[in-house]
Structures are given as structure tokens and as C-alpha cells.
Amino acid sequence: MSKRFLTVLLFLLPLLLLSGCGYNQIQKNEEAVFASWADVEATYQRRADLIPNLVETVKAYAAHEKETLQSVVEARAKVGQVNLRGQDLSNPAALQAFQSAQGELSGALSRLLVVAERYPDLKASQNFSDLQHQLEGTENRINVARQRYNEAVQIFNSSIRTFPNNLTNKFLLKLERKEPFKADAGAATAPKVSF
Secondary structure: OHHHHHHHHHHHHHHHHHHOOOHHHHHHHHHHHHHHHHHHHHHHHHHHHHHHHHHHHHHHHOOOOHHHHHHHHHHHHHHHHOOOOHHHHHOHHHHHHHHHHHHHHHHHHHHHHHHHHHOHHHHHOHHHHHHHHHHHHHHHHHHHHHHHHHHHHHHHHHHHHOOOHHHHHHHHHOOOOOOOOOOOOOOOOOOOOOO
């Protein structure tokens, strides 16, 4: 009976040890990072899809503001050129390039909205108003998606750095920490509003 008990124990012991190693949880956490990154990309894509409509609406009312409109079009094109794949989420430089392109687009859109403020006819246009609300909603969605991505990154990074998961990662998976979104340079300074 003791020999049988030892055989069963020797068979079950590795299974018990493996169940606490965190392998599956680390995999789930990394997949959550990838899924939340896909949500970030989807919200940016929504914004990129709205921009041509916004630009065309503004063009109809403010044809002489071509420079501002051109900067929006160029910033949108630049955003389309900077792609960030799942394996690049551990690369701070790649994430910074992505954020920089998105920041340029945000700045160009801000200038476009200032142009809209100058033209009462444009502000009164229902089409422009609808697009402006859609764009505002999209910016809010982008912010929420970024926050969820950062939460997923924090959970993943914690899971590969805490015991015993860190041993599983070190010897089996060898996954690297993921980079969270960081605030743009100067974001801590409140914008000045003057009338």
C-alpha cells in the first residue's frame, strides 16, 4: 500500500506544483493586453474614419482656411503610417512614435475646431455639430481604451514579476514587460484659456 501511495504522490506532486506556477494566468494576462491594445487601435481607427467627414464639412464653409485643413489631412496620413503590432508593445520607442503621431493629429484637430469657432455659419451647421459630438465622443473612447490598456499592462507586468509566476516566466515563457501609455510631454501643464 505504501508503494502505491508513493507512486500516486509522485504522479500528483508535479501536477500540484504546475497548477500554482501561473503559466496559464500569465498567458491570459498577455492576451488581455493584446485585446485591450486592439480596443485602443479600434478607437483610433474610428477617429481616423471621422476626420475626412469633418474636413469636408469644414471645407464647405471655410474654403480659405486650407492651411489648417491641410495640416489635419497630413496628420491623419502620418497616423496611418505608424503601425504598432502586439510584439512592439514591449518597445518604448515604438509606443512613443505611435503616441507622437496621434498627438500631432490631436493638435491638428484642435486647430480645426478653432477655425470652426471663427465661422458662425459652420458652428450652426447640424452636420458639423454632429461630427463635432462624434469626435468628442471618440476622444473620450480613446481615453477609456488607453486606461483599460494600462490596467491590462499593469496586471500582466505584475503577473510576470511576482513569485512563483516570475520563475515560470524566467524559465519557460521569457516574456518581457509591456509598455503602458504615458502622458505627452507638457500634458501636466494646464492649457491657458483667454478671451
